[in-house]
Amino acid sequence: MSQTPQWVRDLKPSGPQGSELLKEERNASNVNVDQLATFLHTKDGRERKKRILKVLESEKAFDKSQNYFAGRIDRFETALKRAKRLRQLYVEQNWGTEERQVANELISEPLPYGLHESMFLITIRDQGSAEQHQKFLKPAENYEYIGCYAQTELGHGSNVRGLETTATWNPDDKTFTLHSPSLTASKWWIGSLGRMANHAVVMAQLVIAGKRYGPHPFVVHIRDMKTHQPLEGVHIGDIGPKFGYNTMDNGFLLFNNVKIPHIGMLSRFSSVDPKTNQYIRPSSPSLVYGTLTWVRSTIVMQAGGVLARGVTIATRYCAVRRQFQDRDAPEWEKGENQVLNYTMVQIRLLPLLAATFALHFTGKGMMQLYEANNRKIRQSKEASKDHARGAGPEETESSSDLLSDLHAISCGLKSLASSTAAEGLEVCRRACGGHGYSSFSGIGSYYADYLPTATWEGDNYMLTQQVARYLLKSARSVLKGNEPTNDTTAILSYFLSRQDQGAAFDILGDDADVVSAFAWRSAFLTFEALKHRDEQKRSWNSLLVDFYQLSKAHSQYMVVKSFYETLQASSTSSELDPDTQGLMHKLFRLYALHTLESEASEFYTSAAVTVRQIQLARSSAVMKLLEEIRPHAVRLVDSWDFPDWQLDSSLGRQDGKVYEDMFYRASELNPLNRVTVDPYPNSETLFRKDGSGELKSKL
Amino acid sequence: MSQTPQWVRDLKPSGPQGSELLKEERNASNVNVDQLATFLHTKDGRERKKRILKVLESEKAFDKSQNYFAGRIDRFETALKRAKRLRQLYVEQNWGTEERQVANELISEPLPYGLHESMFLITIRDQGSAEQHQKFLKPAENYEYIGCYAQTELGHGSNVRGLETTATWNPDDKTFTLHSPSLTASKWWIGSLGRMANHAVVMAQLVIAGKRYGPHPFVVHIRDMKTHQPLEGVHIGDIGPKFGYNTMDNGFLLFNNVKIPHIGMLSRFSSVDPKTNQYIRPSSPSLVYGTLTWVRSTIVMQAGGVLARGVTIATRYCAVRRQFQDRDAPEWEKGENQVLNYTMVQIRLLPLLAATFALHFTGKGMMQLYEANNRKIRQSKEASKDHARGAGPEETESSSDLLSDLHAISCGLKSLASSTAAEGLEVCRRACGGHGYSSFSGIGSYYADYLPTATWEGDNYMLTQQVARYLLKSARSVLKGNEPTNDTTAILSYFLSRQDQGAAFDILGDDADVVSAFAWRSAFLTFEALKHRDEQKRSWNSLLVDFYQLSKAHSQYMVVKSFYETLQASSTSSELDPDTQGLMHKLFRLYALHTLESEASEFYTSAAVTVRQIQLARSSAVMKLLEEIRPHAVRLVDSWDFPDWQLDSSLGRQDGKVYEDMFYRASELNPLNRVTVDPYPNSETLFRKDGSGELKSKL
Structure with a gap:
């Protein structure tokens, strides 16, 4: 798209160049960057990072050049594409926990599988029984179940005991009824829920025979596996834009008397005995x-x-x-x-x-x-x-x-x-x-x-x-x-x-x-x-x-x-x-x-x-x-060992080519520059996106 | 677009309601809000605000409901529409300086005419001669000239004396040559320049016969009046997205030996005598x-x-x-x-x-x-x-x-x-x-x-x-x-x-x-x-x-x-x-x-x-x-007298209907909720924007 004339391309920053200044800085200090970096991150850690960086840099899905320009929906779409490709790489490259963490740090933006891969899997793993691992964890690890962790509510943040969502035990058919009694009971801020999840771990007040036993975790099926539409009695959506974190679909969730089977309550620590209809107390509350x-x-x-x-x-x-x-x-x-x-x-x-x-x-x-x-x-x-x-x-x-x-x-x-x-x-x-x-x-x-x-x-x-x-x-x-x-x-x-x-x-x-x-x-x-x-x-x-x-x-x-x-x-x-x-x-x-x-x-x-x-x-x-x-x-700061690709910063470039990079991004990558406006107040045209510049202005 | 089911619409926040709580707050205090508000803002000021608010609220161009959702280009386009309509209102409603300021505060976003209406007009008015007022100020006040104030450069912010752009006096043809000797000389951060302005007040180092006289203001024609394309030897663009202020087209500007006539130098305080080719010192530097x-x-x-x-x-x-x-x-x-x-x-x-x-x-x-x-x-x-x-x-x-x-x-x-x-x-x-x-x-x-x-x-x-x-x-x-x-x-x-x-x-x-x-x-x-x-x-x-x-x-x-x-x-x-x-x-x-x-x-x-x-x-x-x-x-805080329309905040609503408003915006106004995603990593679909939800997933 470059329409940059040759005389502009020939321009350099006035001297001394950033690259020279940084070179002088580095010459004037005897800090052994390599040694200090290894001390901070270990040899293994540094090699891992290099290896993963090489893979990510070569993948088109992770091209960062439009990150700063795109609007919310486009950013989310790109993030979804990246999340999918990253999951494929986990499998192709056989990346374990440490590699996955490094890859996410290098990509440096929240991805839509985020809460599925962290709190959803962790909670089921830590708080589920063997039977529940079989039923929920396996398909979740295969990304057939896509999940989230639904705790916070519109009216309740830090105070978990104040949660309003209820899970009422039905002794007759051995099910739980999930219900949102008010608007403030709506789950809110739940990462990976807004558009992504088909399952949720829901923290809800357990109620047995009219008595409350405090918040407990329940696995709930929330969207159709094929059409991805919310199931009957479930209302879900994205909570809208935020100050940051806009590549994540933080969501809301309301239940209108939705029934789930007995196995839905994660039962490693506490459960409801389906025979006696009695609550079984947690064996070790400190583990949570x-x-x-x-x-x-x-x-x-x-x-x-x-x-x-x-x-x-x-x-x-x-x-x-x-x-x-x-x-x-x-x-x-x-x-x-x-x-x-x-x-x-x-x-x-x-x-x-x-x-x-x-x-x-x-x-x-x-x-x-x-x-x-x-x-x-x-x-x-x-x-x-x-x-x-x-x-x-x-x-x-x-x-x-x-x-x-x-x-x-x-x-x-x-x-x-x-x-x-x-x-x-x-x-x-x-x-x-x-x-x-x-x-x-x-x-x-x-x-x-x-x-x-x-x-x-x-x-x-x-x-x-x-x-x-x-x-x-x-x-x-x-x-x-x-x-x-x-x-x-x-x-x-x-x-x-x-x-x-x-x-x-x-x-x-x-x-x-x-x-x-x-x-x-x-x-x-x-x-x-x-x-x-x-x-x-x-x-x-x-x-x-x-x-x-x-x-x-x-x-x-x-x-x-x-x-x-x-x-x-x-x-x-x-x-x-x-x-x-x-x-x-x-x-x-x-x-x-x-x-x-x-x-x-x-x-x-x-x-x-x-x-x-x-x-x-x-x-x-x-x-x-x-x-x-x-x-x-x-x-x-060199010893912190951040690749330029990770920082994605004109000002923080390792080679000091600060102004060249600022200019390049503004002049060459910036989509707003493809638009010609009609600047006069009384004309009807606003934008010309073809760049021809022929305006129907009233002048 | 509402697909909100009836049971959701029937939900209320759990009591006590925000509206009740704010009512109690107001009942428990004897502060005379009306009196204090008048003390802070004067009676005239408050009436003016009410009057203008009424006009703006009834104009479709100023509808704020999509403000928080739109991406950069859409936001800029909307802001341009608003700027034009606002200018028309200035004329239609005969609004003076105070009214204009109130209107801008109520709209609460930087508009693309911003620097034209402030620094461009002010500088020409304060530093131009009578002849320059005739030539530049009149068309500027009529929004035929759309201007900006180009001082800061890519490599020079606070230090105005360090500016690199030069304006060299040509004694032969009585012109100035504007030139950017390096990349860091590029004007940068200039509001209303990126896409809008066809003229600029440019601060440049005045050079006469090889001698520098420090930075002075020059009015320069930069874009064609009809096609709005940059003139020969001028390179302009928007500098890209920022942490905020994205409804403004902050821009960059480079000159490749561009000639402007003698009248281009704003000459109320200092000037070049075209006869003697001598610099005429400022009469009163303190006025600036x-x-x-x-x-x-x-x-x-x-x-x-x-x-x-x-x-x-x-x-x-x-x-x-x-x-x-x-x-x-x-x-x-x-x-x-x-x-x-x-x-x-x-x-x-x-x-x-x-x-x-x-x-x-x-x-x-x-x-x-x-x-x-x-x-x-x-x-x-x-x-x-x-x-x-x-x-x-x-x-x-x-x-x-x-x-x-x-x-x-x-x-x-x-x-x-x-x-x-x-x-x-x-x-x-x-x-x-x-x-x-x-x-x-x-x-x-x-x-x-x-x-x-x-x-x-x-x-x-x-x-x-x-x-x-x-x-x-x-x-x-x-x-x-x-x-x-x-x-x-x-x-x-x-x-x-x-x-x-x-x-x-x-x-x-x-x-x-x-x-x-x-x-x-x-x-x-x-x-x-x-x-x-x-x-x-x-x-x-x-x-x-x-x-x-x-x-x-x-x-x-x-x-x-x-x-x-x-x-x-x-x-x-x-x-x-x-x-x-x-x-x-x-x-x-x-x-x-x-x-x-x-x-x-x-x-x-x-x-x-x-x-x-x-x-x-x-x-x-x-x-x-x-x-x-x-x-x-x-x-x-009531006595600060902010209308809800100005604050545009769910949390700050005067009536305390915080949760209802949060929910309404997320559920009804949020365009991301019109999209159905395909959440599975190995499928090729990403988004369905028709909301049908039929996915080509591999499951």
Whole structure:
């Protein structure tokens, strides 16, 4: 379609070229990108990514060149095509879970099978009986059943107990009746439901003989297998466009007394006995808990990488973009200054760069903790089976104690990590100046697609109450004189024992002391909250803001601690050369001190640090770290190892050809440029799509 | 298109209904909405809005029902249709500037004539000679010339001096040659250029006999008047999709040695003498300055209303939405709690509600100051004309001093106000929970369209340097012992005089003291910055972060002071009843104390307040204010007086029928629901658009 004249094609950006600037950046730093990338992603992980990238890049279905231009329906149609082709590739290429995940990350848009492949399959697998696996899981794994997970309702989000949809047991014909008693009972936001699913796992209030037993999962057939039309008594549709995630058909679903057979209720943990018509209680309610904890841990794990995309794009572009001269620069250095040299840009980007590593290491730690705990639970289960009717309860108690510890940490970290990533992406977009607003920056749409992560799997505000509840419980236990059993109770005990002597943390000189200062603040806020609640008997509602702050404080402590421990680990010193270790150490300090300074008032009030220390933390320590890290910024983002194909960003191009790419996309790929308008107000023509330009204007 | 079955149409949301809840809210507050609305918008303003709304609502072209669904090209086409019809209405209804502005605010989307009607006309009017008015302005006002204002380039945003496009004077044939020497010289982001304009005001470096004279404005004919095709040597196009603003054709523009006549250079202030081929210097460079100051003042003025849209939607929805029970609620109060009752929601929304009023009053004050200053400038001009060859310089000096004062304030306030509005809108969107993510919330697209305001008319970060520069200059003058001449130098002098005795502000008891505490902190930071720069000789670049904080501190002081002064004004006590005045007073305290607490560490360090005061500010003062303002929240947002048609939001409906409207839009208006997909991976069909549902699936 190019009508670009030759004289335009001959134009280059004015020098120095972006490619030269990035080359200079890379020459000025000794970070071993290959080594650091392998440290972050492992050798296997990197090879896998390369292999899959090669396959996807060569497939026409995954051509991204029109992504930013298409409207909702076209984007959904393209996404459907991609989803189908991707499923075929899973089979052709024999891709397992890890490969599938990498492929989805490279494609970087939500695909319409998304909820079928995740929550639908997982729920049936985890909560279905062997018979149900045979009946539902097999056709679902073959993509004959296309499913979704229908929990949220129009009037009910976080509060699962408030769901209105009912599943009433009919003792006569041994069926359940699914019903939506009101408009607010409509299932809403359900991914892969709007246009795709022919089956749904529906969370509904189980009702037996007029009594409610709370929400349970039911597999319901919702669309005809041949015509794909909704079945009788089922009303389904797409809920309409959203701020992002528009390649997904989030849907709504209403039931008008729809009957399903007894086998529809997923019965691994609880069920209805068809003979006695009695409810059978769940054997282990904490297992459902476990899945949520795992999902939250993966969100923490991914948050570092999510944020790293934005930081990569903004850092590269700020090294290419030049604007104004340095006011103090000598006459002979007349050229415009790289934007990345301005401290106002550094203070926005480099702490986020540090946060990418901090979140990555924290997430890794969480996943390991989760797996270690899972092993313990399995062991204690075996033990309790051995003891049979004898011991039981205690073991279950202790393993669920471990789980509730991990659960609380995962809540707080999920909230902190996803908020940091979402807000950080927007900071990165703005750090790109005006061009950050162009779709070609690649940050805006990614940010918009990521935003729901702050709401799903536990709203980021709601979750902080669970962290606070757990910390209050731990504090009460410590106050009773119980010995510390984990890190949380240990820092609370330490605080109690030192409370009257006060703290004297050398935050500017000693890294372990930085971690301790974060621990101290978290413990201080915990006991403050406890005083408000238990002594002053203040209402729960009046303390929500305190709880939010407390959860954030404790989670920041966890992140700082994880980062510190990673740097202490022997694997780190064996896998990274000393210079890179030193740089990671500076990133740790930048993350910690910048966070400390942003939350300064809590650090004062807890007397963890002095006013003078905070002043120094910013005016000397943080500013100096920015200066020291600045020369390595481009290589550090390089080590996140994002292929251009994945970023799909003009500004974040690895080769620095920012302006050429912006121009190419605008001038050559942009379909609006195929249209000639009639610009005069009183004519009847609006558009000429043939490009001839002959207008019936009134002039 | 409705295929909604009868049983679905019979469904209602579960009780209590949103309409009942909003009615209760309104019954529980005695705010006189009508009175407050008139105080905010004046009687004339409100009647004008009603009148125009009635016209627009009855016009088919302005039907908004498909706004959220359409893709870029369709949206642009609709916007073009609307722009044309709106122009016809201007003429038919004889609408002046104020009416036009109201109409655009009600339509609430950028329209393709936008830059023609603003910057193109304004620039020619302000900077053109009488002859140029005749030649360019007349056809432009008749919409025969459709224009744009082409300043920003692909490689040059804020730094206007760095523009690459040249306009070289040809002494032989008395023409200018417009040329783009590189790709980065391409004009970029130019509103109304991509598809619309046939003329452009182009900012280009004036070159005479090899010497550069800096950027000047040239009117250039760029597209054929009949075929609308680009003229020879001109390359134009739309720059592609953006995060928002997609109903506007922001464009690019390149010149390959295009000649324009001498009259093309707008010559009111500077020009090229065609006889001598000499440059004629501008008579008054500060006038261009003036336009920018005015534009920034309007941004401050509008920021309150922009934010109020989000706050209105979120407040109403949070009064309708119920989630969870209050943990401490007695058994007999079993229902779910209105989300607006949770303190964690209040702390996010109510300070923003207070900010809407704070920004509105500040903006109003700015506009008055601007007009007062303009009068003074005009007077001093007259005076200097009278003195003719005698006095001149001094008067110009003093009037431009006034202007530079106002200029600095407008920079800082523009930055603070637009950042507050943009970030506040996103807070409002998230306060709506999951549904905030739906396009039907009405916040997302509005936020996305508003975002560029943080970048244009001076990047919000860059601008803070100008404020700092001005404050440093004022501080130097005060240090020299000069008498205070305005408020800025007055607060700096006061600080100097009291520095050794320290401050003792009763921020919890006395409102004037709250304002003084803000002034104290601003003065403290000014002298700190001055010390760094003048005594310690630190580089400008190393101080950018300090300057940013300083500018924010000073601007927050200005806002707090404006709000305070508005409450003291006699017009306020005559126009508002005592209860409403009392409530506005609480909103003032909430805005001030919440800001103070968020910036706590600067207030400590400056010793404006004690740690104990800050602790009390939050734990008692702010929390108590939230409780006191909460019952009036819905009536307070009602007084912003937004018609539903303007908000176009399911969540923000005046009548509380939130869920009905969400459902209606999703189920009835959503074009994706007209499509039947083939969901199976190995079939060849993707979409059936006829809705028959007969699929050629392989099953």
